[in-house]
Amino acid sequence: MPNKQRLNSSDFLWPENTINGATKVYGLLAHPAQHSLSPLLHNQGFAANQINAVYLAFDSGGHDGAALTTSLRTLDLAGCNLSLPDKETVLPFLDELTPDARLIGAVNTVKNNNGYLIGSNTDGRGFVQGLVTAGIDLHNSRVVLLGAGAAARAILVALAQAETQQLQVFQRRTSVHFVQLQQLLDALGQAVITARDWSELAQVDWQQVDLVINATNLGFGDHQGASPLALSQLQQLPTTASVWDVIYQPRQSELLRLAQSCGLATHNGLAMLLYQADLAFQIWTGQHLPLRQLQNYLKIK
Structure with missing residues (x-):
């Protein structure tokens, strides 16, 4: 399993600077959340693009869509990914939906623009x-x-x-x-x-x-x-x-x-995981994940 393998320093990039007061926080809201590979993917992206940010996994179990979106605004998370059922429960509490997200009736990516929450779907x-x-x-x-x-x-x-x-x-x-x-x-x-x-x-x-x-x-x-x-x-x-x-x-x-x-x-589903993450990363930062390294690591055919 990829998350059990020894990481090869020649293939992976790690931030040279420590987390500081200017570090932006992104995250996954899911239940359960501990098994997710999303933190690995996005933190590699921040390192590769020299972006002062960190991506964490938050267990959202038991919280409704109103509480989750309030937390995003209160804690000033720059963006997040969502899994079920949060993909649907947050919809009424977002400020804007992209056309695809509105059509699908679910979001997996939220961008926080100074408290204005925009929901997208990259799945x-x-x-x-x-x-x-x-x-x-x-x-x-x-x-x-x-x-x-x-x-x-x-x-x-x-x-x-x-x-x-x-x-x-x-x-x-x-x-x-x-x-x-x-x-x-x-x-x-x-x-x-x-x-x-x-x-x-x-x-x-x-x-x-x-x-x-x-x-x-x-x-x-x-x-x-x-x-x-x-x-x-x-x-x-x-x-x-x-x-x-x-x-x-x-x-x-x-x-x-x-x-x-x-x-x-x-x-x-690893290919879907990687490429939807890359699209979400673009929404947040305008940059790409280091796809070649991550494709090799995840052994995507």
Whole structure:
């Protein structure tokens, strides 16, 4: 696991100056937060760009959106990232949303301009950057997206903007996320995207699918060891197809393990983590993370 490896001083950059009174503070608001790789990514970015700032992880468990945004203003955090459920609960208490964030109904990045909080969403664009970097031709890809939560909706919007050839999105019709999905599709107005009930996975012609994306929590946390697709479904995919997961803890979800056993190309959520972080870093600083060093460290294909 990358966070257990010995750091190579020739590949990583560390700030020469100590933290002082002028140091800006950024952070992750999540529950739990201790496992996150975000502090490593952003602190490398500050060091590489000689920015006097530090990024910390804050456990937000038990606090509502009003309390979190009040804390941002009171403590004068320069910016933050958010995980669920905070991506959605802070929305009513932000001063401004970017068009994508408003469309998705969730933010993962907040910039604090002297108490004026601007919410953005870099998840979907970060995920698509990972696809493009891996050589996926979205213009000619027929995609199955599993889930319609905040991460899935962000990915859906980014795939639509990338003019993906065909996109089928699966979510249980009884879920509130299905309603959000339908509202999003109405706003996008793209005929190549269809919303389908989870039960309709049995009707998919898997031989006509090029890319599978799991944006559910099946394979993570209490659901570790579960897979949204059965081995028999994955076996029907063409050998040129690839299977992606937003999960990176564990590094290989059960879905990816099954897909790999079928000889399919697999990718975990580390690429999304890195590229969405780079986009957030640009929002805050106008600079990039040291992507080459971090790609090597995270072993992103």
